[in-house]
Amino acid sequence: MNEAISLVALAVCLAAAIARPRWAPDWAVAALAAAALVALGALGPRGAGRALSRLGPTVGFLAALLVLADGCRRAGVFDALGALMARGSRGRPRRLLAMVFTVAACTTAVLSLDATIVLLTPVVFATASRLRTSPRPHVYACSHLANSASLVLPVSNLTNLLAFAAAGISFARFASLMALPWLVAIAVEWLVLSRAFAGELRIPSDPAKARSGLAAQASDPSRPRDPRRAWEPGAEEPVQPGEPVEPVEPVEPGAEEPVRPGEPVEPGEPVEPGAEEPVEPERPEAPAGRLEPLEPPHARELPAFALGVVAVTLAGFAASSLLGVAPVWFAAAGAALLTVRHRPSSAAELVGAAEPAFLVFVLGLGVVVAAAGADGLSRTVDAVLPRGGSLGALVGVAAVSAALANLVNNLPATLIVVGAVASSAPGSVLAMLIGVNVGPNLTYVGSLATLLWRRVVHAHDEEVNLREFLTLGVATVPITLVAATAALWLALRVT
Amino acid sequence: MRALVWISEGSWEACVDRTRETLASDAEVTLLHVAAADAERLASEPLAERLGRHRPPPPGPAVRELSEAEAQELLAAARARLRRAARTLSLHGRAERVVVQAAADADLLVLAREGHPRLGPGSLGPRARFVVDHAPCEVLLVWPARPEAGVDSIHWPRHMR
Numbered sequence: 001m002n003e004a005i006s007l008v009a010l011a012v013c014l015a016a017a018i019a020r021p022r023w024a025p026d027w028a029v030a031a032l033a034a035a036a037l038v039a040l041g042a043l044g045p046r047g048a049g050r051a052l053s054r055l056g057p058t059v060g061f062l063a064a065l066l067v068l069a070d071g072c073r074r075a076g077v078f079d080a081l082g083a084l085m086a087r088g089s090r091g092r093p094r095r096l097l098a099m100v101f102t103v104a105a106c107t108t109a110v111l112s113l114d115a116t117i118v119l120l121t122p123v124v125f126a127t128a129s130r131l132r133t134s135p136r137p138h139v140y141a142c143s144h145l146a147n148s149a150s151l152v153l154p155v156s157n158l159t160n161l162l163a164f165a166a167a168g169i170s171f172a173r174f175a176s177l178m179a180l181p182w183l184v185a186i187a188v189e190w191l192v193l194s195r196a197f198a199g200e201l202r203i204p205s206d207p208a209k210a211r212s213g214l215a216a217q218a219s220d221p222s223r224p225r226d227p228r229r230a231w232e233p234g235a236e237e238p239v240q241p242g243e244p245v246e247p248v249e250p251v252e253p254g255a256e257e258p259v260r261p262g263e264p265v266e267p268g269e270p271v272e273p274g275a276e277e278p279v280e281p282e283r284p285e286a287p288a289g290r291l292e293p294l295e296p297p298h299a300r301e302l303p304a305f306a307l308g309v310v311a312v313t314l315a316g317f318a319a320s321s322l323l324g325v326a327p328v329w330f331a332a333a334g335a336a337l338l339t340v341r342h343r344p345s346s347a348a349e350l351v352g353a354a355e356p357a358f359l360v361f362v363l364g365l366g367v368v369v370a371a372a373g374a375d376g377l378s379r380t381v382d383a384v385l386p387r388g389g390s391l392g393a394l395v396g397v398a399a400v401s402a403a404l405a406n407l408v409n410n411l412p413a414t415l416i417v418v419g420a421v422a423s424s425a426p427g428s429v430l431a432m433l434i435g436v437n438v439g440p441n442l443t444y445v446g447s448l449a450t451l452l453w454r455r456v457v458h459a460h461d462e463e464v465n466l467r468e469f470l471t472l473g474v475a476t477v478p479i480t481l482v483a484a485t486a487a488l489w490l491a492l493r494v495t
Numbered sequence: 496m497r498a499l500v501w502i503s504e505g506s507w508e509a510c511v512d513r514t515r516e517t518l519a520s521d522a523e524v525t526l527l528h529v530a531a532a533d534a535e536r537l538a539s540e541p542l543a544e545r546l547g548r549h550r551p552p553p554p555g556p557a558v559r560e561l562s563e564a565e566a567q568e569l570l571a572a573a574r575a576r577l578r579r580a581a582r583t584l585s586l587h588g589r590a591e592r593v594v595v596q597a598a599a600d601a602d603l604l605v606l607a608r609e610g611h612p613r614l615g616p617g618s619l620g621p622r623a624r625f626v627v628d629h630a631p632c633e634v635l636l637v638w639p640a641r642p643e644a645g646v647d648s649i650h651w652p653r654h655m656r
Binding site for chain 1: 506550609
């Protein structure tokens with residue numbers, strides 16, 4: 001009976017979080033469900049207290065990280081990263097994608113996936129648009145890397161924080177075991193995404209080369225490499241100095257125009273293909289000055305103070321077990337430093353950055369899952385999960401976790417699975433993390449349930465090509481799961 | 496004659512050049528840019544789908560406005576490069592479908608191949624392929640850059656060599 005009640009409560013929490021009814025915010029539903037389970041006796045007050053005291057520090061850690069990331073935004077870190085990516089790309093889309101990969105992977109690792117999704121992705125969109133390259137590959141890369149590049153540090157993903165608290169390994173050991181899987185996951189994403197978007201990543205066309213078969217001089221050293229300058233006056237003429245003027249072929253429809261009756265042909269002027277039309281006075285309309293610098297107007301140096309705080313915080317994390325200080329305190333200190341130096345405009349902004357509603361939702365969901373777990377959910381999961389440290393067993397754990405994450409979303413999946421694997425070797429916990437972190441890329445919205453709901457609501461939504469999302473997910477997730485887990489298995493054997 | 500030119504990042508210069516070189520002076524030219532709605536959506540309401548997260552987007556210009564401003568600049572640059580009168584049209588959505596819809600009352604559609612710079616099926620990117628397959632009018636398919644190799648590079652089955 002209790003089991004049925006707690007499973008219903010879990011389902012209600014998930015339904016509220018996915019459907020988002022206005023009259024029942026998910027955080028309130030989760031809190032009420034937790035309270036109701038305790039009131040009904042499905043979970044004793046002691047059990048609920050244990051769940052809360054276990055989750056409390058993790059949720060506090062998450063809040064500190066969210067405030068730290070928002071402090072970085074106020075300090076201008078993300079705008080500066082946008083300028084850095086624009087400069088580093090040298091106007092080439094594939095180089096920009098490489099820069100986006102580097103920046104998104106590091107942002108996700110250090111400041112968590114929320115920072116990549118909320119703070120970095122809009123900057124990447126703006127950067128790509130300003131460089132006049134299709135923003136799609138770069139924005140999709142952010143979306144994918146927010147999940148698959150969140151393997152490496154306990155702070156990269158809330159799922160990692162939850163598992164980190166349960167697994168009982170040090171920050172440094174977590175990072176050393178997950179570094180290789182992280183790199184492997186990023187490599188797989190690069191191989192798949194750079195291929196999938198190859199068309200849109202092509203080097204911006206060079207009009208000199210584009211004269212297919214006509215102009216022999218494909219590359220002209222005097223031509224500016226910067227594609228943004230290609231249309232500047234003086235740089236755009238179809239006939240370049242030193243390039244032989246081709247004879248006008250009579251088959252060209254436009255070539256007949258200069259001899260149109262009634263139109264005086266200026267004697268002595270060489271006939272240039274493409275120059276038949278009189279140059280219209282609207283040419284100066286081109287905003288030549290606006291686009292000269294490659295970086296956005298607010299570009300500036302990387303904010304040293306904020307990056308220094310992040311670096312020191314990271315060093316604190318790494319040394320936390322040596323110093324005997326819990327990592328959460330370094331995150332809190334870093335967040336406090338950035339808040340003091342780069343003050344938020346209001347207290348509401350500071351509180352909003354910590355996402356209190358989300359924190360309450362996590363706590364409520366944790367209690368509900370603890371109730372469901374105590375009543376057999378953990379035993380069911382336990383029966384399904386493979387045991388042991390062999391490669392096959394680890395891949396099995398990752399696959400089951402990924403499947404569960406796609407059924408019910410990765411946060412509940414982590415809460416459910418972590419109870420079952422926490423007692424086993426760290427290998428199983430980390431394999432589970434590979435599953436719940438990489439798995440959500442399969443359905444881009446995080447889970448099948450969300451996808452189905454959104455599909456119903458947006459059945460006529462023409463804007464998003466759902467099949468493209470799913471194709472990219474199918475192309476990356478299974479390979480990443482196996483390859484990253486194999487890398488983890490290797491790391492476990494080596495260290 | 497009404498010509499619709501798909502102005503797309505990375506390949507627009509070639510499309511504009513070819514339009515200028517080949518079209519009669521009395522052709523009505525429309526330059527069309529389609530902003531990628533999926534990228535705008537991923538960048539503007541990224542957490543809408545993520546469980547339990549509610550955070551509003553950070554302050555700054557809205558993604559849609561920024562995207563529209565960049566599209567207008569690109570269209571202005573394209574018109575300047577075309578050096579003749581042309582209408583400009585800025586839409587947003589799934590580019591390949593929007594382009595086909597917009598070509599409904601055009602006589603000619605100019606677009607770039609948007610794929611690998613070598614002869615073969617890979618030279619036509621998925622979006623360009625959709626447009627070519629579904630275009631309701633005639634199509635001028637432009638190489639955005641000179642292909643790497645000529646017709647000698649086309650693969651022949653062994654028995655046909």
